Amino acid sequence: MGKTDWKARAKALKKDLKAMRTSQAPVAVAPKPAKSVSPLAPAGGFPALPRIAGASFAAVEAGVRYKNRRDVMLVHLAPGTTVAGVFTRSSTRAGCVRDCQAKLALKGTEAAGAAIVVNSGNSNAFTGAAGDRSVAEICAATATALNLPSARVFTSSTGVIGEPLPHDRITAALPALTAALTEDAIGLAAEAIMTTDTFPKGASAVVQTANGPVHIAGIAKGSGMIAPDMATMLVYIFTDARITAPSLQKVLSAQVGDTFNAITVDSDTSTSDALLLCATGQGPVVRGRGLATFATALKGVMLDLAIQVARDGEGATKLIEVRVSGAADAPDAHRVAMAIANSPLVKTAVAGEDPNWGRIVMAVGKSGAQADRDRLAIRFGDILVAENGARAAGYDEAQAAAYMKQPELVIAVDLGMGAATRTVWTCDLTHRYIDINADYRS
C-alpha cells in the first residue's frame, strides 16, 4: 500500500470528521447496568461525555467468552492522532501489552490515524507464541478493514489468564464494528470492556485554551486484580487537542502516580494494565504553558476514572480514602498508605463497620516506613482516634462507630516524622469478593 493511498484516505477521513464535528453536544448513550451494581457507583449512571472530533467508536457482541453482551470495542482515530501510553510493569505481562509498547516506540507514524481493538472475557496473557499470533492477526485484520498500517493498531484483552484467545471471533466481528463506528458510541465501548465491573466508567473535562476549548473524554474498566504498577487495567482517554506525541507522553506519565497508581482493590497487579491517551488534533493546538492547563484537566479525568475503579472494587460496599501525612519522605508515605489500603484486616474491619484503629497501627508498623509509636496520630474523618502512642483522651467509640456506617470513609494517618504526604483509594473486603473470585472461571 503506497504513501498516496494513506494521504487520500487521510483526506477523506478528515472531511468526514469535519462534518461530524458540527455538534459538540454531550453523548447520552447509557449502557445497560450490570445485574447488581456497586452501591458506590456514581449517582446518575454513566456520565454524558463530550464527542471528541476524530474519534469514533463501536461495540458489538462477538461471543469471545460472554454471551448476550457486547464484548469487543473498536475505536477509530483520525489521521494525525498522537498516542501516548503507560502499561503494567509486570514481568508476565500480556503479548498485547508488549505489542502496544513496541508500537508506541515508533516515531512519526501519526499521519495514518490509528485504531484500538479491545475484547473482554479473555486476557490473552500467558498464552505464549499462539497469543502473540492472535495479536498479530487482530492487528492485521483491523489494519485492512480501516486501511491503516498494522503498526497503528493497538489492542488490549482482559479476562481469564492463560486460555487461548479465539481471535477469529474478533476478526469476524470487524465488518459489523467498522459499519457501526460513530462518535456517539463511547458509552457502548465502556460497556464492552467490562469484566467483573458492575458499572461502566466514564469521565470528561472541557478546558478553555487560548486557541479554543479542548475536550477530554475517557473510559476505564477494572474491578479486581487492581494494584496498578505504572498504569491500571484498561483505560482509554481521548482528546481533540493537537499535541505532539512526546508532549502527550510526558503529560500522561506525570499524572499516573497520583491517579491510577494511587488505587488498589486487592494488592494483585494485572498482567494487562494499559492506559492509552489519544489526541486527535482536530481541536486547538496545545503547547507551552497550555500544557499545564491541559495536564490539570487530564489529571482530573484520570483521577475520576481511577476512583471509579476503586468504587467498583470486587464486592465493595465502602470507598476508603487513605490520607498519609507527616512521612519522612515520599516513598515512606506511599508505603504506609498502601500498607493500610492493602491490609485484609483493615478492609474486613471497614466491611464490618468496626472502627478497629488498632489494625491501622499494625499496618503502619509493618509498612517498613520510619514511624514512632508516640508521634503517630490517627483519624477517622475528623474524629481523632489515637495520638501520643495511645487512644486519644476524648475518643468516643460510639461516634467512631457511627462514622463507619457511611459509604465513603477517610482514614487519615499523620506520622509526625516529616512533611511527605500521599493519598490513595481502596475499598473494603467483603464476602462478595470471595464469591466473585472463588469461581471466576466457572
Place this chain on the structure above:
Amino acid sequence: MGKTDWKARAKALKKDLKAMRTSQAPVAVAPKPAKSVSPLAPAGGFPALPRIAGASFAAVEAGVRYKNRRDVMLVHLAPGTTVAGVFTRSSTRAGCVRDCQAKLALKGTEAAGAAIVVNSGNSNAFTGAAGDRSVAEICAATATALNLPSARVFTSSTGVIGEPLPHDRITAALPALTAALTEDAIGLAAEAIMTTDTFPKGASAVVQTANGPVHIAGIAKGSGMIAPDMATMLVYIFTDARITAPSLQKVLSAQVGDTFNAITVDSDTSTSDALLLCATGQGPVVRGRGLATFATALKGVMLDLAIQVARDGEGATKLIEVRVSGAADAPDAHRVAMAIANSPLVKTAVAGEDPNWGRIVMAVGKSGAQADRDRLAIRFGDILVAENGARAAGYDEAQAAAYMKQPELVIAVDLGMGAATRTVWTCDLTHRYIDINADYRS
C-alpha cells in the same frame, strides 16, 4: 533483696525441680477443642509433649476479656535457665515486646531462674505509657510471687490492639497461677494463649546427644495477622538442654527464616510477635558439634508449630505449600513465594477449588523478581500446568480440578532463572476469614 536470698531460693528451687524430674513420661493434657476446629488441624488433637525438667506451667481464667476460658498462663523456669528470643520488627510493636528485648540484652542474669506471663484477649499494643506501666506491674507482681528479679519476668499479650489492659485482673490471678504450677500443664498453657485459634498448637522432639537425651517441647498461638517479620505471633519453646545464652540465641535466630518467617495467613504483620526459647539446663550439656544436632531438632519443632499456625489460618479450609525453584537469588525466590502466598486472588481460587493457574502467573509477574514468561513452569502437585510461556501441551483441566479438591495442596513454580529455592506455607481465603475479622471486636 540481697544476693544471698537469691542463692537460697535457687537452691530450694533446684531441689524441688530435681524431685519433679523423676518422671519423663509424656504429658497427656488435652485442652478442650474450640467450637469449630479447623479442618486442617493435626489428626489426633494436641500432641503428647515430653515434660521439660525445670519448666512448670499453669493457666487460669482471669477474665481479661474472654469469659469461661483460661486466658492467662504462667511458666516458671528453674535457676540457670538461659533464654533466647526473636520478635516482630514492626515499628509499632507492643510495650511487652520492647520489654522482653531489653531484658534479653542483659547478661549473666540466669542464676535466678525466669518466668513468662502471657494473657490473651488484649494485646496491650499502642496503649502508650499506661501500657508500659501495665507491663511493669505484671512483672513486679510476678517477681514478688516467685521470688525473682523483675528483669527475669518476660510477658506477652495478644488480642485487640489499643485497648487499655486491665493488668489488675492478671496480677490478681497470680496466687492461683503459682499454686497450680506443674510440669504437666503445658497443654493448658497452649490453650490459654489462643485468640481466634481453633486448636492449641504443640510440637516436640527428643534428641540423643553424647551426654544423654535432650527434650524440646514448644507451644504456639496464631491464626490471623500472620505475616511474620522475624518471629511470629506467640511461640514458647522449652528444652532441658544446658546451653549458654549466646549459643541458644544463635541457634534460634538461624532457624527462624525457614520456619516462622516462611508462613503467612493474610500478609498482615502483628505488633506482638514473640518467640522465646528457654533452656533450663537440667538435662545434658549441648555445645560444639552437639549444637548442630540440637539445631536440627529445634528446627523440626519450629517448623511443625509454624505449619500448625498456617493450618489454623483464619477461615482456612486448605493448606497451601508454595515451592519456588530456579530463582535468580534467594530474595527473588522469597519474593515470588510470598507474592503467590499472599495473593487474595490465588487464595480465593484455591478456596473455590479452581485450578486458576493464570493467577499464579500474575503473582509471579507482580513480585518484582526476575522472571521470563517463556522459562516459567507451574505445577499443581505433580501436574504440569504451564511451561514455555503457555499452558502445557498435555494439561488436563479435569485432573487439575480433582487435585484442587484435596485439603493440602502444593503449588510449585520453577522460574528457570537460577538455582535459588524457597518454600512457604499459607492457607486459602474464605468467607469465614471475613466473618471472623469483620466483627472481631464486637
